[in-house]
Amino acid sequence: MSDNITIPPVSKGISRRQFTAAAATGALVSTAGLPMIRSARAAPPLKLGVLLPRSGHLALIGQACQRGAEVGLPMLRDMGYAVELMNADTESNPDTGRTQAEKLIREGAQMLMGCFDSATTLAVAGVAEQKGIPFVVNIGSEPKITEQGFKYVFRNFPSAGTLGKQGLMLYKDIFATSGVTPKTAVLLHINDSFGMGMLGGINALMPKLDLPFTIVETIAYDPKARDLSIEVAKAKATKADFVMTVTRLNDAILLVREMVKQQMDTMGVTSPGSPGMYDKQFLKALGKYAEFCSVNIPWFDPKQEVGNHLSQIFDKAFPEESCDLNVGFTFEAVLIAADAHKRAGSGDPQALTEALRTTNITKRAMLGGAITFDAKGQNVNLPSAVVQNLGGKPTVVLPAESAEAKLVFPMPAFKGRT
Numbered sequence: 001m002s003d004n005i006t007i008p009p010v011s012k013g014i015s016r017r018q019f020t021a022a023a024a025t026g027a028l029v030s031t032a033g034l035p036m037i038r039s040a041r042a043a044p045p046l047k048l049g050v051l052l053p054r055s056g057h058l059a060l061i062g063q064a065c066q067r068g069a070e071v072g073l074p075m076l077r078d079m080g081y082a083v084e085l086m087n088a089d090t091e092s093n094p095d096t097g098r099t100q101a102e103k104l105i106r107e108g109a110q111m112l113m114g115c116f117d118s119a120t121t122l123a124v125a126g127v128a129e130q131k132g133i134p135f136v137v138n139i140g141s142e143p144k145i146t147e148q149g150f151k152y153v154f155r156n157f158p159s160a161g162t163l164g165k166q167g168l169m170l171y172k173d174i175f176a177t178s179g180v181t182p183k184t185a186v187l188l189h190i191n192d193s194f195g196m197g198m199l200g201g202i203n204a205l206m207p208k209l210d211l212p213f214t215i216v217e218t219i220a221y222d223p224k225a226r227d228l229s230i231e232v233a234k235a236k237a238t239k240a241d242f243v244m245t246v247t248r249l250n251d252a253i254l255l256v257r258e259m260v261k262q263q264m265d266t267m268g269v270t271s272p273g274s275p276g277m278y279d280k281q282f283l284k285a286l287g288k289y290a291e292f293c294s295v296n297i298p299w300f301d302p303k304q305e306v307g308n309h310l311s312q313i314f315d316k317a318f319p320e321e322s323c324d325l326n327v328g329f330t331f332e333a334v335l336i337a338a339d340a341h342k343r344a345g346s347g348d349p350q351a352l353t354e355a356l357r358t359t360n361i362t363k364r365a366m367l368g369g370a371i372t373f374d375a376k377g378q379n380v381n382l383p384s385a386v387v388q389n390l391g392g393k394p395t396v397v398l399p400a401e402s403a404e405a406k407l408v409f410p411m412p413a414f415k416g417r418t
Contacts, residue, residue, distance in 0.1 A: 003087050045082035046341035046352075048334065049109030051100055051124055056092025057224050058117055060249050060281050061326055065116055065138060068330030071314050075306075081338035090115055094123040101127040110347040111136065111340075113333045116326070118142030119193045128152045134340075134353045138333035139326065141273075142197050146378040152349075154356050154377040156332055158273075158298060158384075160194070164201030166384040167272030167296035168209055173398050174270075174294075174386060175212065178409040182241030182267050184216045188231060188255060189246035190223040198246045198274065216240050223248045232258040242267040242410075245274065252276030253285045260289050260414045267410035270294045278387055278394040280322035288418070292411035294388035294397075299367055300328050302396060302404055307365035324394060328365045335361065336371060367402060 050069050053062030069085060076083060086109050090097035097120035101112055105127070112128055112135040115121045121140035128135035129150055137145060137155035141163050146155050158166070175181040187202065189195045199218065206215065217238045221231050232255065235243065243266050247255065253276075256269060269277070270293065276282060277293045300307045300323070310331055314323040340355035341347065361371040369381035386398035390405050397407040 004084055044347065045084045046338060046347060047084050047086055047108050047110045048337050049086045049088065049101065049104035049112045050334075051088050051090050051097055051104070051112060051114030051120070052330075053092040053116055053120070054087075054089040056090075057250065058092040058248065061275060061279065062090070062092070062116055064279070064321070064324065064326040065330040067314070067318060067321065068138075068327035069113075069334050071317050071327070072310055072331040072334065075309060075313065076335060076338055081335075081342055083334060083338045083341070085334075090120050092117070092120075094120045097121075098123040098127055102131075105131050105133055109133070110349060111337050111352055113138060113330075113337055116140060117192075117194065118145065118197065121145055122193075125150055125153045133349050134356055136333045136337050136356070138330045142193055146376040150377065152353055154336070154359075154373050154379075156336060156371055156379045156382075157329055158382045159378065160197035161201045161204075162380075162382070163273035163297075163384070164198055165205050165209070168202065168205055168211060170296040170384060170386050170398065171211060171213070171272070174407065174409055177398060177400075177407050180267070180410060181212050183213055184238070184240040185213050185242050185244045186235045186238045186240035187215050187218045187244045187246070188235055189218070189220055190248060190251060191220040192223050192248075194274070195220070195223070195246050198272070202272065213241070215244070221251065223251050225251060225254065228254045228258050229262070231255075232262055232264060236262055236264040240266070243269045245269065245271045245277070247271065247274050247276035249276045249279045249281060252279075252282055256282075256286055256289055256293065263415060265413045265415070268292070268294065269411070271296065273297050273384060275325070277389070278322070278324050279326075280320075280324070283322070283389060283392055283394075289414055290389050291392075291417070292389060292408050294386055294409075295394075296384050296386050297325060298329070298382050299325055299385045299387050299394075299396060300365060301367040302402060304363075304365060304367075306363050310365050322394065325366075332365055332371065335364075 088100040101124045118140045141160040143159045283290045311323045344351040344355035388397045
């Protein structure tokens with residue numbers, strides 16, 4: 001099932017079926033300070049097919065991405081862009097994603113955007129190549145997405161190898177900043193395409209990066225698992241100094257909850273680059289036990305003007321939710337699509353594809369340089385930050401020039417937390 005949300009080429013208000021009245025009101029917060037372009041445009045809006053897992057086991061993250069696609073529409077309108085979102089639910093299933101992509105194209109989508117999980121992203125990439133429709137990837141780290149020679153795929157998110165390398169290198173900064181250097185780690189990871197891609201990258205990079213610790217055991221599990229007691233017991237038995245994770249959201253909650261239950265205290269619970277532990281639902285479900293967990297991941301730049309405006313709009317519209325990576329990169333994916341459409345001056349897929357190849361967006365929400373794409377369709381200007389849960393909020397603690405608070409490492413024991 002799909003539904004359409006449009007931002008018109010001039011400021012006339014918007015139709016937003018999925019927003020509550022409060023969200024719609026909040027989303028109209030002033031975007032003063034951003035480029036204001038309100039000239040009429042003859043060209044109709046870009047028809048952007050948005051493919052996200054709004055149901056199924058990835059639903060919570062998919063819904064967060066959906067909010068990112070929609071909440072920034074007033075900002076994009078004020079920046080002179082005209083976009084119609086044609087939303088479709090992949091149901092956390094690659095086959096459904098493929099079918100929905102084909103359906104959106106039949107219904108007139110001129111460009112596709114999505115899909116969060118790598119398996120579905122690859123399925124949709126195949127459709128985009130077959131149909132000659134450009135496809136902007138919001139989130140999805142499987143290396144094959146930009147390594148298989150696709151001509152119509154453009155990714156504004158790091159590959160698993162890049163994500164893993166940057167995440168691992170940040171451990172040196174964590175230890176140098178804290179003055180504490182652990183010697184051993186245990187790695188618990190999901191066994192889906194993303195988790196296995198991350199594992200491959202970690203295994204390949206560990207011997208090359210001269211890191212001061214050793215991974216003493218690697219433990220895989222199904223991201224749909226309902227019980228991780230055996231896996232946590234194995235991890236506890238290693239007596240490793242700290243825990244490394246590669247998770248999704250639901251399993252991250254189960255994992256830390258089981259660690260608390262088994263009183264598995266550790267110097268830290270930290271990921272070299274994966275979702276889950278920065279999500280609002282993780283913080284809500286675990287409360288004080290979510291504190292001090294950290295992820296080394298691409299993130300909002302707290303000092304970027306566009307990021308600050310987006311955060312303000314989001315917080316007004318969704319005070320109970322978190323303006324996180326899922327929101328930021330999905331917003332930027334819509335921005336990239338809208339920018340290409342504006343420069344192309346056309347909805348023709350070939351013209352849009354050529355415009356995407358010359359993308360150069362300097363005013364963005366996330367950490368990093370200008371959004372540009374190399375010959376493979378990959379944006380390489382995407383550094384990672386250490387994002388730690390502090391005071392119930394994901395907070396940048398490294399690098400120092402972007403830090404909002406001080407790193408806490410080692411973390412306090414689970415027992416006795418207030």
